[in-house]
Amino acid sequence: MKKFFQYSLLCGFAIAPSLWAADVQQLPAHVGGRVLESMAADGSKAYEYSWPAVYFETAFNGDSLSLKFDDDQNNFQLIVDGAAPVAINKPGKQDYQVPNLSAGKHTVRLEKISETQSNSGRFLGFYSDDKPVKLPARKRQIEFIGDSYTVGYGNVSSSRECNDAQLFSTTNSQLAFGPLTAKHFNADYQINASSGFGIVRNYNGHSPEKSLIGLYPFTLHANNFVYNSNWQPQVVVIGLGTNDFSTPLNANERWKTREELQQDYIHKYTEFVKSLQRKNPKAEFVLMASDHVNGEIANQVAKVLENLKASGMKRVDFIKFSGLDLQGCHWHPSAKDDQLLADLIIKHLQNKKVW
Amino acid sequence: MKKFFQYSLLCGFAIAPSLWAADVQQLPAHVGGRVLESMAADGSKAYEYSWPAVYFETAFNGDSLSLKFDDDQNNFQLIVDGAAPVAINKPGKQDYQVPNLSAGKHTVRLEKISETQSNSGRFLGFYSDDKPVKLPARKRQIEFIGDSYTVGYGNVSSSRECNDAQLFSTTNSQLAFGPLTAKHFNADYQINASSGFGIVRNYNGHSPEKSLIGLYPFTLHANNFVYNSNWQPQVVVIGLGTNDFSTPLNANERWKTREELQQDYIHKYTEFVKSLQRKNPKAEFVLMASDHVNGEIANQVAKVLENLKASGMKRVDFIKFSGLDLQGCHWHPSAKDDQLLADLIIKHLQNKKVW
Structure with missing residues (x-):
């Protein structure tokens, strides 16, 4: 110097x-x-x-x-x-x-x-x-793909009513169920999730040209570079469907009936999981869905699971969850709910003897 | 439509x-x-x-x-x-x-x-x-790291005298020894090579702030994105040193003596191979050097090999080559020389039973 x-x-x-x-x-x-x-x-x-x-x-x-x-x-x-x-x-x-x-x-x-x-x-x-000082490399890797639930949207809020600033400051993605699960196992993790997005339909039908599946290939949201890396998680947990199904269809949307939307969702979700599995054939997949919307989300995810099993896929399971207090912003899972969800996933992975 | x-x-x-x-x-x-x-x-x-x-x-x-x-x-x-x-x-x-x-x-x-x-x-x-129609994925991967020799600089020229346009139009990197070797084994390949560059010193000391080791981390030459991918070749062939040693030191260069340059080259080359091996511990490494410059290049590479072996590295060998006709532009290897070099590497890899 x-x-x-x-x-x-x-x-x-x-x-x-x-x-x-x-x-x-x-x-x-x-x-x-x-x-x-x-x-x-x-x-x-x-x-x-x-x-x-x-x-x-x-x-x-x-x-x-x-x-x-x-x-x-x-x-x-x-x-x-x-x-x-x-x-x-x-x-x-x-x-x-x-x-x-x-x-x-x-x-x-x-x-x-x-x-x-x-x-x-x-x-x-x-x-x-x-x-x-050299950090020891972790042997475990887990990926979470999802929407606001996986992001931890407003999960540390003391109120369900939040303005934009309150939502921003009461979101702690590290307290969402993904990082909680990963930290339990001392696993590296990716949280590839974005609030408001779904498999084929986003919240209330907004931005119909976009979807979480559309965002998924990219390293960043802001440019169009495809993410190519040696990331090869042993477990992939997917929770998508809340935005596809939580609002009634609007007149200008591309599905004429609820059944059309459901069929589109089932087809695209099935293909998405298959494409992930082709890139990572040894991974264990977990599909998650709540019992919300009178079970509509979970019913469709059950059909996705059925399709995947019928196509010969073995390492895939479905966790249906209920009993959340939804004390986060805008009726989203609270940090307590996140712990409940993490415990479900942890127990599932222990039962499967993944690690 | x-x-x-x-x-x-x-x-x-x-x-x-x-x-x-x-x-x-x-x-x-x-x-x-x-x-x-x-x-x-x-x-x-x-x-x-x-x-x-x-x-x-x-x-x-x-x-x-x-x-x-x-x-x-x-x-x-x-x-x-x-x-x-x-x-x-x-x-x-x-x-x-x-x-x-x-x-x-x-x-x-x-x-x-x-x-x-x-x-x-x-x-x-x-x-x-x-x-x-689906292409079958190749099971074999090989990487070549080097300088103009590895690029195939002017290798299909009919004359050693070439202007810039002639050099450009008589370079066929696919006929250089790297692709020839890879194609023999039906292996995927990367040719991470750039003419004029060396381990610590470029041709005649130009661009002293740059080196092939400095270019190596990047996806492109033009921006600074680091190349991260799942590329994990079973064989890495390195040929660097011709530019470090083929010209006398100029007064303004950072090495006062030939010995200083040699020591710097040996040290940086050794560290470079170690860093590649840490990322790809199972790979077989091949260091190549010609007998040019009165054996100065080969003598230094022999010392790099010695260092690597002394540090416990097992999967590394040295191929010293001679007898090139150098009929390419500016006394560079011809397409015939490229075949000779490819044959040496192919024979070496067959002897090592890599594939």
Whole structure:
């Protein structure tokens, strides 16, 4: 850094002390969830994301750590050495210095908790002048595909009535059933879910040109890069149908009858699961549906399961759930409901002896 | 298509017959090499590339096929049903209609043969109104990492003297030793090579901020997206060092002596192979070097091999080659030399019983 220091004096810059700490380097990061990874000329990496519940982990031996953000849209929580999460809300372009670190080995985990859908943000990495410590790789991987239930939409709200700001600030995707299940098994996870979307029909028929199946192939929502990676989860949990069926059909929609909608849903859902299975033939699939809408969702998912079994697929099951308190925003599952759902999935996977 | 047809009449458009052929669809494509894959709202895929020797394959049952290009920089060859390649040079934005197809099953392969380095182009896919046929997936994968030798720089030239245009038009990366070796084994391949680059030093010291190791992480040359995929070749062949050592050090370079350059090369090369092996622990590695520059390249690669063996790496070998006629542009390997090199690698892999 000597050269830089001399140059800055020549140019008359005032430089904050943290900038010339001798050997501040980006630490290696383990990334959970879909990201568009880029690398600068100096070898430092940046991670762009839009799907919910992405996370970044590192470990080091020392007492100094900063996190570089470029995201004025999302809320995060930071977990140092397994302690209680610290909120970092809409950090913008910020170098966040972790306070009060004692000398020694630390493990650090940054988790995105908010949902922004079509926006994306960037995490620019962990920086330290201390020595990185290798994180053990996880052997378990699980993927959740779904809608607002899987996102954790308004799950920590104290009221069912929420305006946009309240909804945003009371969504904690890391407390939704997906991350709870994954953490129980110490598994890596992806939460490929987006509120309001369905298999063939979105909430109240909005954006008919879109669907969760349409969003699913992409790394980000905002561009059209197809997600290709070595992600090969042992378990895929799908919960889609609430938006397809929770509202009556409007006159301008493409299904003339409820039965047409149901048939379209069953056909597209079946094909979607088959396409996922072709890419990942050893995975265990779990289809989830509530008993809401007088059982209409669950009845259709039961037919999807029947189709899949009839086509010869063996590793697929159906979890029908009920008894939620729906105390989240706009009658969505609460954090308590999320624990109930996670417990159902955990028990199911234990019974199947997946891990 | 009826709706569209009526609409066009109402608006008074004249539409070419090919545009209203009832069911023209993009055929599924198998892609070899690094590409940035994107998908349009209609589900059609596009593939952006800059590394050499990428290829695209499809199969269908019928008599009509067109290829959509968006590339005014590269030369291609098209191979239909294993027949002699047909040249498609700098197609630009073009729908190329394959002529004289008889009815029946066809397999089609488009191969990029030219080198453009920092430019990228896009292949927009195969289109047909005939039914796609599934291509069998290959079980073998091999990667080649290197410089102009691996690119096939000027390998089909009839003269060692070439201007830029001659060099461009006499480079056929598909006739370089990498694709020849891969095709012998019916293996998929990536050619991650770029002319003029080395491990620590490029030809005659140019662009000292760059190196092949620096280019290697990226999907394309032109942006900074890191290549993350499920590509996991069983064999990795590396040939780098000709540019590091083929010219004397210039006064302004960062190595004061030849020995400093050699040490830097040995260290960085060793670390590079180790990093590749960490990502792909079961792969068989082959390091290649010529006897050129009085054996200086081969002597350093021998030391890299020694380092790797000393660090406990077992699946690594060294092929030293000689006897090339170097009849390509600027004293580069000819297509005949490429066959000689391919034969050496094929024999080596047969002896190792890799496949």
